[in-house]
Amino acid sequence: MKRCTGCVLPETFPGIRFDEEGVCQYCRQMPGPEQRAAQKAHLRARFEALVDEIRPQPGYHALMAWSGGKDSTYTLWLLREQYGLRVLAFTLDNGFTSPITLKNVRVVAENLGVDHIIIKPRFDLLQAIFVASAQKADLYPPRALERASSICNSCMGIAKGIGLRLALERGVPLLVYGWSPGQIPLASALFRFTSPMLRTFLQAARLPLEKIVGDQIAPYFPPEALLDNRDRLPYSVAPLAFLEYREEMVFACTRALGWESPSDTDPNSTNCLLNSFACQVHMEQMGYHPYVMELAGLVREGYISRDEALARLEAPAAPEVLMAVQVKLGLPPTGMLRTRNT
Numbered sequence: 001m002k003r004c005t006g007c008v009l010p011e012t013f014p015g016i017r018f019d020e021e022g023v024c025q026y027c028r029q030m031p032g033p034e035q036r037a038a039q040k041a042h043l044r045a046r047f048e049a050l051v052d053e054i055r056p057q058p059g060y061h062a063l064m065a066w067s068g069g070k071d072s073t074y075t076l077w078l079l080r081e082q083y084g085l086r087v088l089a090f091t092l093d094n095g096f097t098s099p100i101t102l103k104n105v106r107v108v109a110e111n112l113g114v115d116h117i118i119i120k121p122r123f124d125l126l127q128a129i130f131v132a133s134a135q136k137a138d139l140y141p142p143r144a145l146e147r148a149s150s151i152c153n154s155c156m157g158i159a160k161g162i163g164l165r166l167a168l169e170r171g172v173p174l175l176v177y178g179w180s181p182g183q184i185p186l187a188s189a190l191f192r193f194t195s196p197m198l199r200t201f202l203q204a205a206r207l208p209l210e211k212i213v214g215d216q217i218a219p220y221f222p223p224e225a226l227l228d229n230r231d232r233l234p235y236s237v238a239p240l241a242f243l244e245y246r247e248e249m250v251f252a253c254t255r256a257l258g259w260e261s262p263s264d265t266d267p268n269s270t271n272c273l274l275n276s277f278a279c280q281v282h283m284e285q286m287g288y289h290p291y292v293m294e295l296a297g298l299v300r301e302g303y304i305s306r307d308e309a310l311a312r313l314e315a316p317a318a319p320e321v322l323m324a325v326q327v328k329l330g331l332p333p334t335g336m337l338r339t340r341n342t
Helices: 025-029 033-054 070-082 099-112 123-135 142-146 150-170 195-220 247-256 275-286 292-300 306-314 319-329
Strands: 062-065 087-092 115-119 174-177 190-192 235-237
Touching (some): 062 150, 070 087, 070 099, 087 150, 099 115, 123 275, 142 150, 150 174, 150 195, 150 275, 292 306
Parallel strands (some): 062 087, 087 115
Antiparallel strands (some): 190 235
16 A cells, blocks of 8 residues: 555545655645744643633633543643642543553542543443444544544544533533644644534534434533533643653653553553454545544654554554454444445
């Protein structure tokens, strides 16, 4: 398979174009190092000014969407230790959370002294959502699938709904995500919701789930009455997009908190057993790995090498994990995946 010689995007990625040197348009259009550094410095200054404004206020300062993986755990540490914020963390247990991750969140929450909620929806609801996400060709628009599989889009949609409901109900000013620099465009790393923006955001997350389970999904999303209180609308923040980020630094920090690397997840997840199955489904459907855009971004910005990104993309899923996921979802071990979209 032909790939960009600058990053790792493959010829199967939607809309990809290579020039005479084999370099894709994303690499060519990327701002230079000085411009990126200036953008990050600007966002960091905005964030730190916002933190200084919020810190004297009563109640929780930040609601952390905490998957239990390394990046969200490191982000939680930053909020608590570097910025001195009072944090409420919540974890969505999707029924496939690694047992080591469940231990990690318990240990780290105690060591950091943060309040923590685990939300575990009933499994029959999750099962219906994940099976349909693996089988419905039109559940999400193609653009949404460029950065995440259909299954992950569904799981993240539930988590986003829960996060916004908690933030709005409790009046928490910062809703924080632990996305790595490759997972989110820099322009989306810090913004405040407006009511129209919030409705659009929630509709995009909620409607695909309603197509599967109807109004059973309603408890995981904020009610309409909460969407128009301008004074309580939160900021959305992904600090790792503009703060210093090095994977060795992240691992060193999280391990000092008692966090352990799971041995039962794939190379692109440090918390979820469902991820390898979701990746396999996506590759069969779309013809490219759902993490390829994220990894390509990390390569372009020098966070990881191109060889390391290729190794993560090419690492095979553990057959026993795939089998266990399929059995738990009630799917036959073979023949359950639809063919690639055309």
